[in-house]
Amino acid sequence: MDTTKETITVRIPRIAEHNGFSEFLAEYTISNKCPKCGGKRAVKRWQDYSYDGSKKLLCDRWDNECGHYDTYESIRKEVKKDDFDKLTRMVDEARFKLSSELGREPSLQEITERLEAEGLIPPINEGVHV
């Protein structure tokens, strides 16, 4: 394993009640540092069964150097937060580009339309008005 990489990829269930179905496995790319203390994450990795109360599913497990414990739920939250940070950055970039094109502050609708046009976000539901 390349220890210089900043991220690791893990395969874990994307929902808690996976019923043992491998369709519910998802690959996530996460930081290689413990979110609690910045210690090295996943110094030891192996595969184990996640048990949802009724069915088992084989997925990744790991130990962090610092002894802090990542749960699958905490990883799912971490990924969502990363997505949110990414979206915030995209909106900032689009706002900057649009404002130099338009010579004024773009509206939120113009920003979302731009992001949709570039395929960066899925189309917002019809009927939702800002």
Ligand SMILES: [Zn+2]
């Ligand atoms: Zn830690």
